[in-house]
Amino acid sequence: MKHYPLHINTQGRGSHDITADIHNAVRDSGITEGLCHIFIHHTSASLMLCENADPVVRRDLDAFMARLVPDGDPLFEHQSEGPDDMPAHVRTVLTQTGIQIPVIDGRCALGAWQGVYVWEHRTAAHKRRFTVSVFA
Amino acid sequence: MKHYPLHINTQGRGSHDITADIHNAVRDSGITEGLCHIFIHHTSASLMLCENADPVVRRDLDAFMARLVPDGDPLFEHQSEGPDDMPAHVRTVLTQTGIQIPVIDGRCALGAWQGVYVWEHRTAAHKRRFTVSVFA
Amino acid sequence: MKHYPLHINTQGRGSHDITADIHNAVRDSGITEGLCHIFIHHTSASLMLCENADPVVRRDLDAFMARLVPDGDPLFEHQSEGPDDMPAHVRTVLTQTGIQIPVIDGRCALGAWQGVYVWEHRTAAHKRRFTVSVFA
Numbered sequence: 001m002k003h004y005p006l007h008i009n010t011q012g013r014g015s016h017d018i019t020a021d022i023h024n025a026v027r028d029s030g031i032t033e034g035l036c037h038i039f040i041h042h043t044s045a046s047l048m049l050c051e052n053a054d055p056v057v058r059r060d061l062d063a064f065m066a067r068l069v070p071d072g073d074p075l076f077e078h079q080s081e082g083p084d085d086m087p088a089h090v091r092t093v094l095t096q097t098g099i100q101i102p103v104i105d106g107r108c109a110l111g112a113w114q115g116v117y118v119w120e121h122r123t124a125a126h127k128r129r130f131t132v133s134v135f136a
Numbered sequence: 137m138k139h140y141p142l143h144i145n146t147q148g149r150g151s152h153d154i155t156a157d158i159h160n161a162v163r164d165s166g167i168t169e170g171l172c173h174i175f176i177h178h179t180s181a182s183l184m185l186c187e188n189a190d191p192v193v194r195r196d197l198d199a200f201m202a203r204l205v206p207d208g209d210p211l212f213e214h215q216s217e218g219p220d221d222m223p224a225h226v227r228t229v230l231t232q233t234g235i236q237i238p239v240i241d242g243r244c245a246l247g248a249w250q251g252v253y254v255w256e257h258r259t260a261a262h263k264r265r266f267t268v269s270v271f272a
Numbered sequence: 273m274k275h276y277p278l279h280i281n282t283q284g285r286g287s288h289d290i291t292a293d294i295h296n297a298v299r300d301s302g303i304t305e306g307l308c309h310i311f312i313h314h315t316s317a318s319l320m321l322c323e324n325a326d327p328v329v330r331r332d333l334d335a336f337m338a339r340l341v342p343d344g345d346p347l348f349e350h351q352s353e354g355p356d357d358m359p360a361h362v363r364t365v366l367t368q369t370g371i372q373i374p375v376i377d378g379r380c381a382l383g384a385w386q387g388v389y390v391w392e393h394r395t396a397a398h399k400r401r402f403t404v405s406v407f408a
Contacts, residue, residue: 001169001272003240033273035309035405037171039238041247043187049369051315051361056350060358061365063347068204068340075199078192086196089187093197097185097250098236100370102311102403104275109403111313114369131238131245133171136273137305137408139376173307175374177383179323204340211335214328222332225323229333233321233386234372267374267381269307 002029006130010045010120013084015058019115022101022132026108029134034103037133038116044088045120045128046095052115065091071123088121095119103134138165142266146181146256149220151194155251158237158268162244165270170239173269174252180224181256181264182231188251201227207259224257231255239270274301278402282317282392285356287330291387294373294404298380301406306375309405310388316360317392317400318367324387337363343395360393367391375406 004025010016018038026036040047051057069090072083079086099116102109110116118128140161146152154174162172176183187193205226208219215222235252238245246252254264276297282288290310298308312319323329341362344355351358371388374381382388390400 001171003169003238033275035273035407037236037238039236039245041245041250043185043247043249048365049315050365054350054352057358057361060348060350061362064341064362067347069200075203076196078190078196080190086193089193090197090200093184093186094230094366096232096368100236100309100311100372102275102309102405104403109311109313111315111401113315114313129247131240133238135171137307139305139374173372173374175372175381177381177386179321179383179385205336211339212332214326214332216326222329225329226333226336229320229322230366232368236372265383267376269374271307 001133001135004132006132008118008128010126010128012125013120013123014062015117015119017115018118022116023108025132026103026134031103031134031136032106034136035100036103036108037098037100039098039131041129043092044122046092046097047099048095048117048119049099049114050117051113053113084123091121137269137271140268142268144254144264146262146264148261149256149259150198151253151255153251154254158252159244161268162239162270167239167270167272168242170272171236172239172244173234173236175234175267177265179228180258182228182233183235184231184253184255185235185250186253187249189249220259227257273405273407276404278404280390280400282398282400284397285392285395286334287389287391289387290390294388295380297404298375298406303375303406303408304378306408307372308375308380309370309372311370311403313401315364316394318364318369319371320367320389320391321371321386322389323385325385356395363393
């Protein structure tokens with residue numbers, strides 16, 4: 001088991017491609033047949049595997065989430081950290097805090113159209129911490 | 137690989153903190169660098185990593201789910217097990233049946249604000265079965 | 273670590289039971305205590321653990337998703353691959369690309385009512401690729 005700490009500075013709400021970081025960790029591990037797990041140590045940002053060809057797909061995902069879980073929704077009592085905080089927790093629970101991908105022939109075996117993205121759900125920029133674990 | 141069976145008696149709909157049980161399993165395993173996986177053997181209750189500071193966050197999550205997947209929704213044909221049964225299956229599919237967390241320096245490396253919760257989606261109390269697996 | 277490639281021809285939108293394929297991979301691996309991970313190499317079809325008794329449950333899940341993420345929603349800009357493509361990406365992000373299940377006493381330790389399903393989110397039939405990984 002090899003753990004790689006990863007830190008990403010997000011630019012506020014939206015998604016950010018970390019696929020290259022994952023490929024680098026797998027390559028560095030020297031493991032040829034195994035699994036790679038990515039974990040985010042937060043509850044208001046999450047992970048997703050998403051289509052990596054058309055950036056409009058990720059913009060549409062943002063639009064969908066903005067409609068499904070609107071900022072400042074009067075349904076929410078937890079408002080003390082701002083109108084985007086409780087929606088960020090909901091978005092995190094509806095998506096992924098961890099993603100696991102097979103390692104085959106020494107490569108992270110993503111599908112041709114799969115990219116790994118951090119999804120920042122807060123409107124402000126944040127420093128986010130991850131652990132990438134590779135094992136055989 | 138060490139498996140720890142875990143049984144929780146829920147009090148009906150709502151979330152229940154099992155973070156201490158996970159920390160206990162990791163400590164008992166003696167594993168210092170690895171991963172810890174938690175699995176729930178059911179389809180009408182699920183797992184989540186959620187903010188552990190303000191209990192209102194989890195009340196708001198319940199309110200959100202009650203609005204998104206209302207009990208007794210006429211959309212659902214599967215009504216024979218009660219008006220909360222089909223919504224419980226939908227809520228389970230939208231959240232997690234398994235959660236995996238890095239084990240670093242002999243500790244389950246949750247973020248400062250992350251807790252592990254069982255989310256009971258049925259309105260009645262249930263006995264729920266889990267398996268916690270720790271491996272290096 | 274043993275990887276088993278799996279290919280499924282879906283019949284278009286809807287879910288398809290792959291539980292027997294998972295049990296076969298676990299049995300073939302000879303592993304008695306471990307974990308089994310299933311990964312789908314796509315972004316418009318996903319995996320779920322769902323109630324395996326009443327097929328109406330999965331029909332209701334389809335009905336719920338069709339209402340939550342309607343085809344051709346004018347919210348979406350990404351329409352070039354058809355009215356069902358962007359909804360397929362949203363449905364995938366809201367469900368699972370990977371599922372992990374404990375292996376106990378040489379068996380994939382699903383709960384009594386849990387089945388493993390591929391959920392095709394495109395309206396047309398597709399050939400879908402998976403990797404099943406079993407490890408101790």
